[in-house]
Amino acid sequence: MADKPLLPELMKAHGISRRGFLKYCATLTSMMALPPILAPKVAMALEGASRPSVIWLSFQECTGCTEAITRSYAPTIEDLIFNAISLDYHHTLQAASGEAAEAAREAAMEENWGNYLVIVDGSIPLANPGFSTIAGISNLEMLKQTAEGAAAIVAVGSCAAFGGIPHADPNPTGAVSVADIITDKPIINVPGCPPIPVVMTSVLAQFLAFGLDSIEVDDLGRPKAFYSETIHDRCYRRPFYDKGLFAESFDDEGAREGWCLYKLGCKGPTTKSVCATVKWNDGTSFPIQAGHPCLGCTEPDFWDNGGFYKPLSVPAGDYRKLGLAAVAGGAVLGVAGGAIARSVKSSAAAKHEPVTPDDLEKKS
Amino acid sequence: MAELRSHISTGNARPVLHEIRAALEALLATGTETIIDLGAIPFAAGDERLLDSVLGPGEVVATIRALGETRVQETGIAGVWRVDHFDEDGETLSRFVEITFMPEILRTQRADAEQALDTLAARLARPDAPTH
Numbered sequence: 017m018a019d020k021p022l023l024p025e026l027m028k029a030h031g032i033s034r035r036g037f038l039k040y041c042a043t044l045t046s047m048m049a050l051p052p053i054l055a056p057k058v059a060m061a062l063e064g065a066s067r068p069s070v071i072w073l074s075f076q077e078c079t080g081c082t083e084a085i086t087r088s089y090a091p092t093i094e095d096l097i098f099n100a101i102s103l104d105y106h107h108t109l110q111a112a113s114g115e116a117a118e119a120a121r122e123a124a125m126e127e128n129w130g131n132y133l134v135i136v137d138g139s140i141p142l143a144n145p146g147f148s149t150i151a152g153i154s155n156l157e158m159l160k161q162t163a164e165g166a167a168a169i170v171a172v173g174s175c176a177a178f179g180g181i182p183h184a185d186p187n188p189t190g191a192v193s194v195a196d197i198i199t200d201k202p203i204i205n206v207p208g209c210p211p212i213p214v215v216m217t218s219v220l221a222q223f224l225a226f227g228l229d230s231i232e233v234d235d236l237g238r239p240k241a242f243y244s245e246t247i248h249d250r251c252y253r254r255p256f257y258d259k260g261l262f263a264e265s266f267d268d269e270g271a272r273e274g275w276c277l278y279k280l281g282c283k284g285p286t287t288k289s290v291c292a293t294v295k296w297n298d299g300t301s302f303p304i305q306a307g308h309p310c311l312g313c314t315e316p317d318f319w320d321n322g323g324f325y326k327p328l329s330v331p332a333g334d335y336r337k338l339g340l341a342a343v344a345g346g347a348v349l350g351v352a353g354g355a356i357a358r359s360v361k362s363s364a365a366a367k368h369e370p371v372t373p374d375d376l377e378k379k380s
Numbered sequence: 381m382a383e384l385r386s387h388i389s390t391g392n393a394r395p396v397l398h399e400i401r402a403a404l405e406a407l408l409a410t411g412t413e414t415i416i417d418l419g420a421i422p423f424a425a426g427d428e429r430l431l432d433s434v435l436g437p438g439e440v441v442a443t444i445r446a447l448g449e450t451r452v453q454e455t456g457i458a459g460v461w462r463v464d465h466f467d468e469d470g471e472t473l474s475r476f477v478e479i480t481f482m483p484e485i486l487r488t489q490r491a492d493a494e495q496a497l498d499t500l501a502a503r504l505a506r507p508d509a510p511t512h
Contacts, residue, residue, distance in 0.1 A: 034489035036446035046474040052415035252390050252424040298471035
């Protein structure tokens with residue numbers, strides 16, 4: 017790794033000024049949800065960061081995560097993050113294929129044993145190893161082999177983090193997440209279908225700048241910088257929710273006025289992600305801003321939770337139970353009614369009775 | 381489209397304006413600089429409009445061309461600056477309000493000046509360098 021140039025040298029080689037570097041650090045600091053005043057510290061940390069070897073493994077996935085992380089970048093700042101790591105294996109992006117590609121992976125592993133970073137997108141089928149293979153190697157075998165010498169693993173996308181769509185009922189391939197197989201390495205989950213591109217690159221940047229220990233994760237292994245608050249917490253439509261102003265259909269007055277999409281099935285109240293602030297397509301918009309409810313794609317089993325267009329207060333599985341708690345605890349009963357909300361939630365769950373928003377209104 | 385969206389506001393503009401006021405007091409009292417990241421709070425088009433209308437335009441407008449444009453503008457409230465970073469396609473990267481006498485990014489950076497010295501020396505040393 018010693019012969020790989022450091023980030024500021026690379027920037028200099030690309031004709032990027034120190035001002036450009038400062039701008040890059042300011043944006044990165046904002047992306048990492050750190051206070052802006054820390055930008056100089058980010059700059060200092062990046063100045064000394066070496067370029068770690070990265071091996072990207074794609075298993076049962078749609079390539080949406082790779083599309084997302086690559087499509088909107090070059091030649092913007094995120095491109096630099098890729099210049100700042102050494103992406104030694106990514107079978108979708110690399111020119112080599114078959115044995116030559118596998119040789120590149122093995123060489124990178126050998127040279128950087130114990131220090132390389134493994135990024136995984138896609139779930140791993142356990143029902144039959146033949147369901148998904150690369151160069152004749154089953155996903156399970158390749159993951160175990162590659163993980164052994166890794167410093168850490170980043171599971172990008174909901175498939176790698178939680179099993180995702182392949183894992184959805186009835187899970188014909190026996191798909192599981194990375195964390196279901198690898199238990200002796202640090203794993204950072206960056207879920208989303210796909211995750212926000214800058215969230216993926218920012219997690220890598222934080223790893224690069226401050227090391228693995230700096231990435232604080234929640235109980236689902238997600239970096240707290242990006243997954244500590246719900247979309248609902250930061251949604252620009254939140255004031256409408258607080259006032260009880262909801263769109264009832266996609267073409268009514270409320271929808272035109274930009275009111276809250278909760279009754280149309282929005283999963284924002286139970287979905288942790290920075291969609292509402294970082295947004296998509298270089299900060300242009302996010303689903304709720306485009307008039308569509310959040311599907312909750314950063315949460316486990318989002319596909320199996322009873323329908324994208326049913327309000328959260330209709331219990332359908334564990335995830336929905338959480339939804340009821342969040343919603344009842346928030347507006348309908350008021351914050352002080354949290355305990356009552358919990359009892360409503362558990363009794364509803366026990367009886368498995370559908371609870372509509374109207375029912376909740378009556379109880380308040 | 382801009383017209384359609386512009387009425388939406390989260391009510392966050394006024395608290396930010398009060399934060400700016402407190403930061404300006406701190407700048408004058410102790411020289412403490414403050415940077416507010418507008419990307420870190422819900423801020424809709426209506427909030428942006430209120431912020432702009434209260435602060436108003438100031439005396440300085442600068443454009444930096446480094447990894448896309450950066451617009452640095454002093455607002456009508458001296459000492460309160462807007463620093464907006466865009467990428468090469470003109471898309472917004474990050475937006476800040478800086479309460480400072482001089483935003484850091486406007487200064488010539490030492491590393492750039494050191495490299496510039498080499499560049500100038502090389503230009504002067506070229507055999508075909510103009511002499512008059």
